[in-house]
Amino acid sequence: MNGRIRAREVRVIGPEGQPLGILSLHEAINRARAQGMDLVEVAANAQPPVCRIVDYGKFRYEQAKKQKESRKAQQHVGKVKEIQLRPSIDPHDFQFKLERAIEFLCDDMKVKVSLRFRGREMAHPEVGMKVMERFIEALAPYGTSPQPPRRAGRNVNAIVNPLPRNKRAPRPHSEEELPPPPDPSALVMEAEGEETSAPGPPESSPPADSGGFGNRPFEGLG
Numbered sequence: 001m002n003g004r005i006r007a008r009e010v011r012v013i014g015p016e017g018q019p020l021g022i023l024s025l026h027e028a029i030n031r032a033r034a035q036g037m038d039l040v041e042v043a044a045n046a047q048p049p050v051c052r053i054v055d056y057g058k059f060r061y062e063q064a065k066k067q068k069e070s071r072k073a074q075q076h077v078g079k080v081k082e083i084q085l086r087p088s089i090d091p092h093d094f095q096f097k098l099e100r101a102i103e104f105l106c107d108d109m110k111v112k113v114s115l116r117f118r119g120r121e122m123a124h125p126e127v128g129m130k131v132m133e134r135f136i137e138a139l140a141p142y143g144t145s146p147q148p149p150r151r152a153g154r155n156v157n158a159i160v161n162p163l164p165r166n167k168r169a170p171r172p173h174s175e176e177e178l179p180p181p182p183d184p185s186a187l188v189m190e191a192e193g194e195e196t197s198a199p200g201p202p203e204s205s206p207p208a209d210s211g212g213f214g215n216r217p218f219e220g221l222g
Contacts, residue, residue, distance in 0.1 A: 002029055005041050010051045012039075022048060078110075080159075085115040085135060087128035094131075098138055099172075105142040105162040106171040113149075115156040125151065132156050141169035 005025055012020040012028045015037060023031070032039040032053040040059060043050035052059075081104040083097050101111045113135060115128050132149040139160050149158040162168065 002032070002039050005039065005049070005051065007049045009048045010039075010041075011046065011048050013042075013050065013052045015053050015055075020053075028053075080110045080112050082112045082114060083135075085113065085128075085131055087115065087117060087121045087124070087131055089131060094135070098135065101135075101139055101160070102142050102172060105139065105160065106168070108162050108165075110162065111139070111143065111160040113158045113160060115149075117154045117156075122154065125156075128156055132158060136160060143168075 007025060009022055009024055010028050012023050012031070014020050015035065020028075020031070028051060029039050035053065036055075037053050038056040038059075039051050040054050040056060041049055041051050081101075083101050085094075085097065089097075101113070104111050113132060115132050117125065117128055121128065129149060129151070136145050136149070136158055141163075143160040143162045145158050145160045147158070149156050
């Protein structure tokens with residue numbers, strides 16, 4: 001940095017990343033000091049060495065941040081986290097699990113999405129498949145699945161790999177930034193070939209202890 005640089009001439013990059021050409025070391029240092037900044041060597045082995053005019057304190061902070069993120073990414077490489085779904089999952093639980101999956105992907109971990117059928121849910125496997133497809137689709141800004149969900153007996157599984165950081169959506173900080181969850185009632189209606197548009201308000205409210213149709217999409221199905 002500054003007077004510790006040994007080369008007589010250096011290739012200089014300005015504070016905004018603009019090339020300033022090859023300058024003598026003395027002139028390059030003077031230009032940096034005129035802007036209240038420092039001359040930092042970033043490619044010592046180049047001919048001539050490459051230096052940048054930067055705020056050295058800010059430069060060190062950014063370098064430390066990059067190194068920390070790199071170490072964190074290396075620690076998580078190859079790790080797989082599992083998210084378990086149900087065909088009758090309610091919107092709130094869907095949203096919570098979606099947030100967890102996005103956190104894992106933003107930490108460069110793979111996500112295994114699993115769904116298990118129970119009892120008469122086996123009579124309508126298309127409902128569970130639609131839940132899986134919508135969950136993976138909601139993860140598309142953060143990860144990609146190399147293969148479509150696969151069914152094996154009572155289970156449906158899929159692996160979602162994190163996208164590269166430069167292609168990945170920013171880590172969300174609130175529920176408003178996440179994709180909306182699916183309506184289980186709509187999934188059942190799609191499975192039966194009925195109208196998929198959202199139903200209007202019911203004429204009468206369900207009993208207080210019934211839990212509503214939203215949490216029991218298989219009720220009434222043969």
